[in-house]
Amino acid sequence: MSTFGTLFRVTTYGESHCASVGAIIDGCPPGLPLVAQDVQSQLSRRRPGQSNLTTPRDEKDLVHLQSGIEHGVTLGTPIGLLVRNEDQRPKDYSETDLYPRPSHADWTYLEKYGVKASSGGGRSSARETIGRVAAGAIAEKYLKLAYGIEIVAFVSSVGKVQLPSSVSPPSQVSADDDDTVEDALSPEFVELLKTVTRETVDAQPTRCPHAETSERMVKRIIRAKEANDSIGGTVTCVIRGVPAGLGEPVFDKLEAKLGHAMLSIPATKAFEIGSGFRGTQVPGSKHNDAFVRRADGTLGTTTNWSGGVQGGISNGEDIYFRIGFKSPATISQEQQTAQYDGTPGKLAARGRHDPCVVPRAVPIVEAMAALVIMDQVLIQNSRKAAAALLPPITTLPPTMVKPSAEESK
Amino acid sequence: MSTFGTLFRVTTYGESHCASVGAIIDGCPPGLPLVAQDVQSQLSRRRPGQSNLTTPRDEKDLVHLQSGIEHGVTLGTPIGLLVRNEDQRPKDYSETDLYPRPSHADWTYLEKYGVKASSGGGRSSARETIGRVAAGAIAEKYLKLAYGIEIVAFVSSVGKVQLPSSVSPPSQVSADDDDTVEDALSPEFVELLKTVTRETVDAQPTRCPHAETSERMVKRIIRAKEANDSIGGTVTCVIRGVPAGLGEPVFDKLEAKLGHAMLSIPATKAFEIGSGFRGTQVPGSKHNDAFVRRADGTLGTTTNWSGGVQGGISNGEDIYFRIGFKSPATISQEQQTAQYDGTPGKLAARGRHDPCVVPRAVPIVEAMAALVIMDQVLIQNSRKAAAALLPPITTLPPTMVKPSAEESK
Amino acid sequence: MSTFGTLFRVTTYGESHCASVGAIIDGCPPGLPLVAQDVQSQLSRRRPGQSNLTTPRDEKDLVHLQSGIEHGVTLGTPIGLLVRNEDQRPKDYSETDLYPRPSHADWTYLEKYGVKASSGGGRSSARETIGRVAAGAIAEKYLKLAYGIEIVAFVSSVGKVQLPSSVSPPSQVSADDDDTVEDALSPEFVELLKTVTRETVDAQPTRCPHAETSERMVKRIIRAKEANDSIGGTVTCVIRGVPAGLGEPVFDKLEAKLGHAMLSIPATKAFEIGSGFRGTQVPGSKHNDAFVRRADGTLGTTTNWSGGVQGGISNGEDIYFRIGFKSPATISQEQQTAQYDGTPGKLAARGRHDPCVVPRAVPIVEAMAALVIMDQVLIQNSRKAAAALLPPITTLPPTMVKPSAEESK
């Protein structure tokens, strides 16, 4: 369905060429200072037409807040918002009508609904993500103000061009018993996670915060564009300052919710948290994150292979994960394929599209991360508030009970 | 929370050392032939003690069905079931009480709840997965009978030992503009996905259906065991025979639900569907799956980089995905770490555990896959049944409407 | 929260004086013919300013459909819609700011959120119901087209003025063992339920389809208006043509969902289905609805004390229920009360409001009824479609299995 979240919920509507796309955000804490610009700034990072790397469609994507806010403060009631569809141009697509576009949603939507939008895949349009980004911006504002949580996503690869510090060396299997462990957690990568900001990310047109790599990525994207082709990439995201205790055991582990959120973004095919796939090759004795007392007296870990989540619950360390985006299906070269009725033929797409989506995907990833963390914060706060009203536990062995703030001094 | 699903829902309870673990399965279609053995067979594939590769704990894991079935037929009402905890032995853990086990859930559970089970991570116990496997077995039985859907998971890597046909060649980046595309979809891999069965999987103690690779995996696991260490791996799963149209647009795309389900399994850190991370390096012109008329007259695709899902909706091709399991956190060697109160020290785990979880993870992956598909089948069936009661659409251009079965002849 | 439904879901936003009120309707079957007028006609029945019995505020309440529809046909994707708030006039309320209005939501909203809208109770505004009515109109259109279901609500009492045939005689308890049963199901009432239409309802300004009673109701409302006072009433609703089998056992019985839906309408305090409170006085031997073969060969009941629902599931008979609306809290006479800080004082409300809400509540009741039935239809359709794919049941005694359509001939 078109709703995400349990206590902080976003519901969206809209496809490419209808009157508007929009969202209702329900469950926003009351008393949050909020103006349109808080939302607009992330929408503008998402919108097309930002550089020659993206689609030439130039959509302003101005957000109109409808409700739930007075005098710049949230009321706790649902926030309705919408963005008008200005550049509709449905005729761009008219000649392709006999063909389902390969690897698009045209055919699967028709199979699912029996009807489909004239624009093709309907809700699979990238414009659908506007509602997510708007809702995420609101969540993010709360998380920043209430917890100091920071969420930064960046492009970590385009095609084979990879951010050096974010990737393990080639995993050539010399022998089964080779225990040489490639350090996926290179000091450079750990440092990047701790320091990367939206400013350093946006300083590059690719949103890869490493100038030299970004230049190579630009070339790769331009090459795809000039070849009427497209190319994929990966986005890495770090969430700093998350309190321990978020995530629900069993089915709603924090990585499960994050994975769900990220894999719901159009064109995503892969997700890994912490050491991810590479970590499967690292023996437990090395992969385990040993505990250590932090400067502030709380427990931390010496390494962070876990990516900030253990047993499905945040442990207070940086949460980081990586998402794989496939190459865009819309390309401007002729493709040999078949029509809806099975007749073989050649399809030449003519729409204006991104040769590579990852630069514009960055704020979408941040938004979905914010939505997940926000919802989990609200759920965990409820539990903590409920437990705080109970009398102290006296019948359990001390190792089974968390010392109160008082006692733990 | 401990509930998964919308119309086909499983809710579970239980930790390692309580009276029992169990589940309630709600929303099972009425009229399904079902006996305890249908559930037991998958539980027995999951239980410990199956070989010298797994924990020596020998638990029978006998399932007791409580309700929802009469004369071997489901009534459509909730199916309650439970498995008693026989081998509780809580004292195994007694000396570790001052230490949160590294990369375990001990500390995060204590942070979350303020109390924790004497066994440590409570619901993060592997015994929690019994309820999932039982529920999945019921879903699977339905899917097989009603649609002929087959779900087969298998071990595709242990540490660096990889199933040859399931992995791309070393991805050495010679140059940014190198467009040599490694064929992730080797003919051998495609053939394996089409033919692999539970029998061929279970013929190997590792559940890797390739005898030679399995032998190397056995050695790798034994080596970890003898070193009092552990090792991770990956499981690949294929779902054959899924009808087109499953998966809900936007937030509940089929890959998002599958990712959520898989990343909720203990020890998972990564998920990719279809071409996954590797696909991000393949240009769109090659990555797109061209359409073609199948022998039965319906549309299919010539390749399957998409993994059977386009725009978040199944397209009728094989659905396949891969899950990364980290090395088990429980190891039998001394670890330098800290106590709950921050005091540094050395912890020696003494419990009996698996040096590698992937062989036993196979039925869990299958179960979660079945739960996702089952729920989506029920949701999509509802839509199709609703649409079928409406008069034929006459006002839309023909390219926007799926021809009825009648007309499409 | 602001979402209602499981498979057919409406989410609403908006309070009195914000930019607009609106809704997202998710889960509408694809292929439904739908134009703005389908929604507008019910909105116009709900809007203020229809007669001298209602508030003089004259709001056009024009609906703007945003998405989910092309060429007058639903796509199956979310339908966004909004109605602008034209007559905002926030200053009407300015002098009352120190006082929480008695029996309004001003104080409880402030307690709940810590902030409140300038207009007072925020989402407790009657304008919130616009989204419900719009969504209900869409559901209703489907139910009519697909099943021929008819939903008609009407005013059955205003203050003490009651529709004669809808009410039991005075329940004077002469003696405990008096078994004289007042026939709550008078032939006139049963006939009214079978024949009442929106036309006969709208023929009266009160929406009470009995001209003589309606005249008395008009007088009662005018008397309240002239006294700067208000008066309550009841609305009765009948749903005709509902198939047997709707409603989910245990927590989501059909009467529970209907009760939930109706008691979520502003100003409601009471709900009863079938014989309701009066039925508690009727012995089982009389209250039981005996079965009988209908003309079409199916089973029906000779009486309908149950109100069309047995064991929480529809039985195919007319579903009817009654809702009690309290007298509006907003009155134009001075009230002795206290300020937010507890200071006693006198409050004189000056807003323009309805002396009696029940005439305008009629389309809201119909809308909520449609939303409940629609959702249950989709859920039950899913089950039936799932069961239909299973092989015939052969192991159960024949009395436990419903004969197939084939066999039952």
Place this chain on the structure above:
Amino acid sequence: MSTFGTLFRVTTYGESHCASVGAIIDGCPPGLPLVAQDVQSQLSRRRPGQSNLTTPRDEKDLVHLQSGIEHGVTLGTPIGLLVRNEDQRPKDYSETDLYPRPSHADWTYLEKYGVKASSGGGRSSARETIGRVAAGAIAEKYLKLAYGIEIVAFVSSVGKVQLPSSVSPPSQVSADDDDTVEDALSPEFVELLKTVTRETVDAQPTRCPHAETSERMVKRIIRAKEANDSIGGTVTCVIRGVPAGLGEPVFDKLEAKLGHAMLSIPATKAFEIGSGFRGTQVPGSKHNDAFVRRADGTLGTTTNWSGGVQGGISNGEDIYFRIGFKSPATISQEQQTAQYDGTPGKLAARGRHDPCVVPRAVPIVEAMAALVIMDQVLIQNSRKAAAALLPPITTLPPTMVKPSAEESK
């Protein structure tokens, strides 16, 4: 479905004659002292065989807690529990197999599922309520410990025998303009709501806390029993000590959730809160509950026509409501009806059943009330905890902001 609640959730399974009935309670706050007796005491109030007024079936209904508790303290993880079905005696029902029992769920279940349990209505069995009562007892323990909330239900009528103080005088309509308002809130009734306890309730076999009325009720029930007939009644429930601010605007108003919960109890047909149906006849000028400063400085109301809920949100006053239970459908006299296939005939029920269910319904009503309040407490706590982390609001007029505890001194 068989799940109730959002953050505090109960899921149940089981029908009359299966192995056991049970429940999983998810979301219980950690650290709650809990032993089996806390649950057993309410189960024992619900079980049959307590007096000659109820069914002679003597079921012990011993609860077996399975998980989620160690050393008498909840862990915050799901609590599994079950009660074995001891007195199955399926043959009691064997001769009725050709007939759907009138006003039972036999026929509607068969229509819904296509199969039905041998016992008839499957989940419509009264044994289904065991899971509710167990879950409610846990919620109640928390609410008592954390907030001092008290929940007491009692029988307010059996047939025409009514508790004097709980009922308005005969509502004889002398004239439309008769404004003589019967005081539904008699001082005796208000006093009863404030003082009634489980002890005074259980002191009477009918659970009507008024000895003289109870005696008349006993006679009425015995008369029904001797006539092989049955009789209905009403249960009134009061919840004392509920904090202001519970209940969610729009669709999940507190009365909507309470109504949903109560109308999901078997045999219920009616629900009213506060002044209910009678309040519809009382002009707003009288019905409004004026505010007044309470002794502790907070705001209260001078009357409580609202029943403790305004705008769908609790206002801190006593919450009270009344539920109507129809006469039990199972009677031991011959009934003229039809078989499943429509053949007319006579059915003689032979099972052992309650002539009147309201005495045993009392703990079920209390349980459902506890489940609703518990869930709303957790949801509202989440919001308050979230808002408390934000900086003070400075941009809103003071009348729009609740003074902080500090300032309000």
